Amino acid sequence: MEYHDSEKAVEVAARVEAFMEEEVLPREREALRTQERISEDEIHEFWELAKERDLFAPQVPEEYGGQGLNFQDMLPSFEQVGRSLFGALSIRANAPQEGNMHTIEMAGTDEQKEEYLHPLVQGDIRSAFSMTEPLDGGGSDPKMLKTTARKDGDEWVINGHKWWTSDGYNADVLLVMARTDLDAHPYEGTSIFLVPTDLDGVNVVRNVGHLGGHGIVDIERGHAEIKYEGVRVPEEALLGEEGGGFRLAQLRLGGGRLTHCMRYSGMAERSLEISKAYLQDRHAFDGTLSEKQALRHRIANAETQLHAARTMVRHAARELDDSDARIEVAMAKLFTANVTNDIMDLAVQCLGGNGIGKDLPVAYFYESVRPFRIVDGADEVHRRSIARHAFDDVYDEDMENVLTFDSDLDMT
Template sequence: MEYHDSETAKAVAGRVESFMDEVVIPREREALATGEQIPMHEIEDLWEEAKERDLFAPQVPEEYGGQGLDFSDMLPSFEQVGRSLIGAHAIRANAPQEGNMHTLEMVGTEEQKEEYLRPLVQGEMTSAFAMTEPKQGGGSDPKMLQSTAVKDGDEWVINAHKWWTSDGLDADFYLLMARTDLDAHPYEGTSIILVPRDADGVEVVRNVPHLGGHGITERTGGHAEMKFDNVRVPVENTIGEENAGFRIAQMRLGGGRLTHCMRYSGMAERSLDIAKAYLAEREAFGSTLEEKQALRHRIADAETRLHAARTMVRHAARELDRSDARIEVAMAKMFTANVTQDTIDLALQCCGGNGIGKDLPIAHFYEAVRAFRIVDGADEVHRRSIARWAFEDVDETEIENTLQFDEDLRIDDLDD
């Protein structure tokens, strides 16, 4: 399909596709065949080759070691990396690192960028985004945020209980959302604060067990339950303006949802490719499976819906360049999450026993994709926003500030 991406976008995506096909996917196949985990030093070797091919950190400005692509131009590359279980890691575009890099680059101070962004881009540090809380805390309803940060002189004193903190096990620092003006509405009184891992009172309680949590790389990072008990950090660790945490997080989430859509589209595309190859070779009841009309029609439907999803994501990206595109992003995210789940499910079914076996990546994709209908905003929350818009009973302030806190469970970061 021709999506009229820019020449830059097509050129970079073509190089990413070659990198995936020539280097990354073959290494992934070896790991799946042997059951081994890919050690971190091999991921770092992939980073070096990505740098040589001008593919490393496409979303980061060149001054910090990335490729400096515009948002729309990098989307096709994110689809290509989604085709591999380790693709995003191989070019340093995996979440939550990618989103945290964007946040620091967008609103961080020059000092924060030098101390944290630059080493984060180069893989010398790892970060996490601590937003979601256990019940009855902040989840799909962000107004329920319980975490607090109170000023004591020139320090924040933070008390928080978080979970689904992606890469929380390995993180060198956390971007933590907490209420910083308890007299204000949470939308107007919440900040994002950088908390170093070695600060007194930071505790990793556990790695939360979850669907699809068996990775093929050594460093999984986990999805940690965290406690922050009277943690003190300088007020200068505030990311962006004080009390502007929801606005900053919304800026982070809009683009992040679309990059996730493209990565999962890549998963679905590769799953379909595997299924079609299998159907062409597998014979049953007197002919190859690809000749069975029922399967042909189901594949045709999947191709059509996946094309529609890709088109929606690109449209939302264009709108995001001009406005906050809340509804366009919500529609694209919800639709793509369901389409990719259905497509991968179909591919697994087509491959039968080979589909549920883990010699192929489809079973891993199947485990990963189910969570996409919850993370980055559950289907129901996006439907709520779309329905309010559709029925024209829109409270602009409410929709503008609505965040789906489940965002920070980044399934493509499960190394699955």
Template sequence: MKYDDSAAAREATDRARAFMEEVVLPAERSHAGGESVSHETIADLREQAREYDIYAPQIPEAHGGMGMAFRDVLPVFEQAGRSLLGAPAMRVDAPDEGNMHTLELVGTDDQKEEWLRPLVAGEIRSGFAMTEPAPGGGSDPKMLRTTAEKEGDEWVIDGHKWWTTQGGAADVLLVMARTDPDAHPYAGCSIILVPTDTDGVEIVRDIPHLGQSLVPESHAEITFDGVRVPEENLLGAENAGFDIAQQRLGPARLTHCMRFSGMAERALDVAKAYMDERDAFGSSLADKQSQRFSIAEAETELHAARTMVRDAAERITAGEEARVEVSMSKVFAARVAQETIDLAVQCCGGAGIGRDLPLADFYEAVRAFRIIDGADEVHKRTIARAAFENTDPAEIAAIPQFGNPAD
């Protein structure tokens, strides 16, 4: 299927596809199912990504990336999603990808030199600490309870976070904290850079969770007890944390959509190959009409998801916030990816739930997609609110007003 991608995007996607086919997928297939790859393996893949000129395409050249436009990197992200090794190999993996984007957007020159450049190079890792245990902020971030108070030339942070992706292995955390207790929650929070070796930072545990096994993956519970960092560790403007987070989350949600779109496409490729080879009841599984129709539905919905994400990305590139379009893309792409991978598992039967194929890992990874970066219900709330705000008053006036039936 052809899309209105630029020449630069198509050329980069061709290189990414070659890198996946010639390097990443063979590395994945050679690895024992159910075991995690080593950090050395990922480092080696990153070196080869540089050789294919496909490393960190979304980051400006000044900071070690390729400097591609946001709209142009989307099909590259889709290629990376075809294997769980693809995103870390190309350095488009969450949460570092979103954190790098945030540092690029609002970081000072010193912050970029200290944190962004080594993040892009893969020398350090990061985490975004926003979600809190009840009664703190979860899907409703207005409930945020972590605080940061100014004392002299330092911020003093106290709070409790969890589900901080990669937090247990991170060198630096982007911590969302309330810095003005008297302001509206959306106007009184800031993001502060906190090195994880700072006194008072305790990694309580890595939370046991549903998830893939191929790439090391953790979500940490972290406490902050009188943590002191210099005032210059404030990321962006004071009390602008939610505005900055929104700038981070919109593009990050779309890049997630494309990575999982690539994962779903690979799942269909695996399923179709299996169905071509497997006979049952007198013919190949690929000749069974029910399965063929299910594959056709999945192909159609994946096309719709890709088109929807590209539309939202173009709006962001044009300077729009595109919150509704991003929410629609996130809800739709997450559902389509989950249903497509579920179908692929079903088509492959016993082989689908085994670890010799990547489908079991895909299946566990994709379920979280409907929760991470905003649960389905949060995005539907955004979509519905906009839908009702745009109700035509003339349509309301035309609704018959019924009184007592006896009148």
């Protein structure tokens, strides 16, 4: 399908596709065949190859070491990297790192960018977004946030309990959401802090076991449970404005939802390609499986739904340039999450034993895609926002704008 992406977007996406076909997918196939996991050193080698091809960190401004693509132009490239189990990681376009880079770029001071953004883009340090809390804390209902940051002289003292902090297990710096004004509504009294993990009181409890993951990459990532116990940070650790944490998080998550949509669309596209190739080769019941009408119709439905999802994401991206596009993004995320789940399930069914086996990437895709209906806003949260818009409920637009996000849990 042609989506009338810009000439720049098409050109870069073509080069990313070539990089996937020539460098990334051959190594992925080898890892699947041998069950030999891809090392962190190898990932760094892919980064150097991506730099040589001017593909490294496409979403980051050139002054910080990226390619400087605007949001709409980078989306087709994100779809291409989604076709591989480690494609996004291979060019430094993986979540949550790309979202954290964007957040620091948007709100960071020059000093913060120098200390964190430059090394983060180059992969010299890791970051994590620490927002979601255990039971009775903040999650799909973010106003339940319990972590606090109290001013003490020229320092902030942070206390709280988080989990599902993506990449938090080995992070060097954490973007921590905390209540800074308990007398104000949480939407107006919450801030974000840059917290180095080597500070006293930052206690990484464990890496929470979860469904899905990289599968073939030998890098301990996961989603950490972290306790902040009297953690002291200087005033300069505040990211953006005091009390502006929810608005900053919403800016981060709006675009992040769409990049997730494109990566998962890439997974779905490749799963369909593998399924169609198998159905054309597999003979049973007096013909190839591709000749069976039931399967043909299910593939046709999947192709149609995937096309609709891609179109919705591009439309939301265009709107995001001029407004918060809250409802457009919610619709695109909700629809794409369910479509990609359905397509991955269909791919496993079409492939039979090969679908549940791990010689092919489809089983890994299947594990990874199910959390997408929960992360970056559960289906129910997005439906809530869409329904309120549909029924024209009376609400404070600014407050509703920050309601539709959940944990930064990410499986890409």
